[in-house]
Amino acid sequence: MTTQDLQIELRGAVALVRLARPAKRNALNDALILAIRDAFMAFPDSVRAAVVAGEGEHFCAGLDLSEIRERDAGEGMHHSRMWHAALQEVQYGRVPVIAALHGAVVGGGLELAAACHIRVADESAFYALPEGSRGIFVGGGGSVRIPRLVGVARMTDMMLTGRVYDAAEGERAGFAQYLVPRGEALARALALAERVAQNAPLTNYALMHALPRIAEQPADQGYLTEALMSAIVQSAPEAKDRVRAFLEGRAAKVSKS
Template identity: 55%
Template sequence: MDVPNAVTYELRDRVAWVGLNRPQKRNAINDALLSEFEAAARRAQGEARAMVVHGHGPCFCAGLDLAEHRAREPAEVFHHSRRWHAVFAAVRRGHIPAIAALHGATVGGGLELAAACHLRVADASTFFALPEGTRGIYVGGGASVHVARLLGAPRMMDMMLTGRVLDAAAAERAGLVQYLVPEGEAPAKAAELSAKVADMAPLTVLGVLQALPRIQDMSEDDGLFVESVMAALAQTGPEAAERLADFVAKRAAKVAGPGQG
C-alpha cells in the first residue's frame, strides 16, 4: 500500500500551497514530516512568489508527535530543537512571504510553525495553546522568541504555566493572528492575500521580510539607518518607478477605507 506524503505541495499560479498531511495524527510533527516540510519550503523559495501553509483534516497542527517522542539525552534534545529552528528559519528568513491558513488545533509546535509565517489567518474554529508546560517539557521550536514577540512574554507565561487556551477571537485581540474569518474560510482568505503579496515589488518584499524583523532588534539610530538604506534601494528600483508613474498619472487606485476597495 502506498504511504501518502506527510506534506503536500501544489503550485497555483505564483503561490505554493504546502499542506501538512497526517490528518489521522492531527498533523502532529515527526521527523519525517519536518524533513518533507523543509524540502517543500525550499522548493517554494525557488519557484513561487508567495507560500500558503495549511493543514489537511480536522486541524492545522497538534504540535510535536509525542507518540514518536522517546527519551533523549540532553544533547540529543538540544540538537533536535535546533533542527526545528533551522527548518522554521527557512520560512521566516526566506525570500517569499508565507501565510498560515489556520483551523482547529494550532498548539505547541503547530503554533511555533504558524509563528514562523509572516501572516496568519485563523478561522473561527482555531484555538491556540502551549501545552508543553503541563506535560513537563519546554518549548523547543522557537516559541520563546517568536511566539513571545507576538503575544508578549506575560501572555506566553500564562499559557505555559496554566495551560490556558486562546480561541481565535482572543488570539486576534492579542495580535497573534492578523485575520479572523468564519469557519472554513481561512484558505480562501489566504488565497486572496497571497495573490496580493505575490504581486509586490521584489525590493519591497526584501525590505519587509529581511530588514523589518532585524530592525526590531536594533537601536533606534541603527534601525532608522537601515530603513533609509532600504528606502534608497526600493524607491530607485525599476518597478517602483513604473508604479509611482502609474499613481501620478492616476492609472493606479488610491487607498480606500475598509470595505470600500
C-alpha cells in the first residue's frame, strides 16, 4: 500500500495516508492520484477511519504542472474522469476521511481536501484556486465539491481574481471545520479519526453515503431516504447494543466538555 510518493501507516483502526513529495510541495501527478485511489480501495477490514496529510511544509500545492502534456478534448476529458474516480474512492469509500491541512491547500490540493469528510487546518494553511489565471479549469471534482463547502460566488471570485484565503478566513468561509495552532493539525485529525472509528460502521457509512445525497434530494424524496436509512442503521446488532447500553446507564451522556 506504500509507494514512493504515498506513505500509508496503520495506527490501530486509523489509516494515516501521507502525501510524500515534499520537494514538490506534494503536488499531484497521475501516479500519486492513482496511488491514492488504490490505497483507499485496499484498506484492510480493521481500518475504521482515515487521515490524509502531507509531508513537509505543505498539504498539497495542487497539480504538478511540470507533468502536464498537451491533450485533445477527448484525452482531457478522460484524464479528468480518472481524477474523479480516484477522489470518489476518498469521499464515497468505506471509511470516513479527515484531512490534516497546513501550508498550501491549493488547486488540486483543495479538490482533494474537499473530498474528505472533515477538514482540520492549522494556522499556516492557505487556500487558492489559481487555475483561472493559468488558463485552465478545475478537473478533479472541485466545481462540484468546493461550492458545496463555500458557495458558487466565493469559488468564482477565487478563480477569476486569484484570491487567497488565509487559515482564519478559510475557517470562517467553510474550507475547514477546525482551526488549530500551527503544527497541531495532524494530531487533532488523528484524535478525531480515533473518535470517529469508535462509531458503529453502518452509521458512519450512512453519514458518508446517504447524508450528502439526501441534502440534494427534493424534500419528499429526502424524507423517504432518511426513513429507509434510519431503519437499516438501527436494525444492526451493534446499534441495538449501544441503545441498550444507554438505556441501562452504561453509556456516557452528552456533555459540553
